[in-house]
Amino acid sequence: EAQVTQNPRYLITVTGKKLTVTCSQNMNHEYMSWYRQDPGLGLRQIYYSMNVEVTDKGDVPEGYKVSRKEKRNFPLILESPSPNQTSLYFCASSLSRTGRHEQYFGPGTRLTVT
Amino acid sequence: QKEVEQDPGPLSVPEGAIVSLNCTYSNSAFQYFMWYRQYSRKGPELLMYTYSSGNKEDGRFTAQVDKSSKYISLFIRDSQPSDSATYLCAMSPGYSGGGADGLTFGKGTHLIIQP
Numbered sequence: 001e002a003q004v005t006q007n008p009r010y011l012i013t014v015t016g017k018k019l020t021v022t023c024s025q026n027m028n029h030e031y032m033s034w035y036r037q038d039p040g041l042g043l044r045q046i047y048y049s050m051n052v053e054v055t056d057k058g059d060v061p062e063g064y065k066v067s068r069k070e071k072r073n074f075p076l077i078l079e080s081p082s083p084n085q086t087s088l089y090f091c092a093s094s095l096s097r098t099g100r101h102e103q104y105f106g107p108g109t110r111l112t113v114t
Numbered sequence: 115q116k117e118v119e120q121d122p123g124p125l126s127v128p129e130g131a132i133v134s135l136n137c138t139y140s141n142s143a144f145q146y147f148m149w150y151r152q153y154s155r156k157g158p159e160l161l162m163y164t165y166s167s168g169n170k171e172d173g174r175f176t177a178q179v180d181k182s183s184k185y186i187s188l189f190i191r192d193s194q195p196s197d198s199a200t201y202l203c204a205m206s207p208g209y210s211g212g213g214a215d216g217l218t219f220g221k222g223t224h225l226i227i228q229p
Contacts (some may be wrong), residue, residue, distance in 0.1 A: 002156075024210035033216060035216065041159070041221070042219045042222065043202070044216070045217070053182065058216045059216060071223075073151075090157050090158070098208070100206060101148055101204075101208065101215065101217070102160060102163065102165050103217065104160070105157035105158045105159070106157050107156060108156070108157050
């Protein structure tokens with residue numbers, strides 16, 4: 001089954017404790033991105049990757065890092081999480097950047113930072 | 115003025131009714147217009163997309179884009195309780211320029227179909 005998977009689905013952590021949210025897709029997609037969804041603000045892009053070893057900032061990149069060492073994986077790293085990073089996070093992928101209007105989203109990771 | 119405006123609802127209609135969901139936008143560079151459906155505790159799921167102006171139909175769903183008015187719509191015919199979800203409009207300029215290039219989403223309309 002074609003899908004985007006994320007782990008963990010739920011995470012509660014404390015301020016300053018480094019964490020990684022994994023994302024993996026099995027569709028051989030080139031383009032992957034991370035979004036956060038907040039009430040009243042909607043979905044906003046954090047980082048994106050056009051292909052292996054090619055990443056760039058989205059609209060709200062502060063406090064996040066990403067890497068793309070393999071085509072299928074695109075982990076999101078929070079080096080020193082803060083309470084304002086409490087949010088619902090989605091990974092998404094599409095065949096290519098020019099095809100990013102057809103993005104497939106993962107199930108989401110709900111992060112709480114205390 | 116926000117780039118994409120969408121009424122958050124909730125919009126409650128009886129089963130079988132025709133539903134109309136709408137978004138307005140300000141960026142004339144947008145070329146692709148998408149509708150996503152998001153069930154509670156799930157990720158957004160692409161329903162359909164339209165390139166430039168015009169209509170597109172897929173089963174009970176019809177998407178309309180009026181670029182001159184910067185207005186897009188999604189119509190759902192013969193609405194079912196299973197259509198109850200949050201509907202997100204999204205837009206993209208479609209070019210391959212540099213810089214941030216995520217989809218621009220509306221905040222979503224919460225739709226409730228009453229049995």
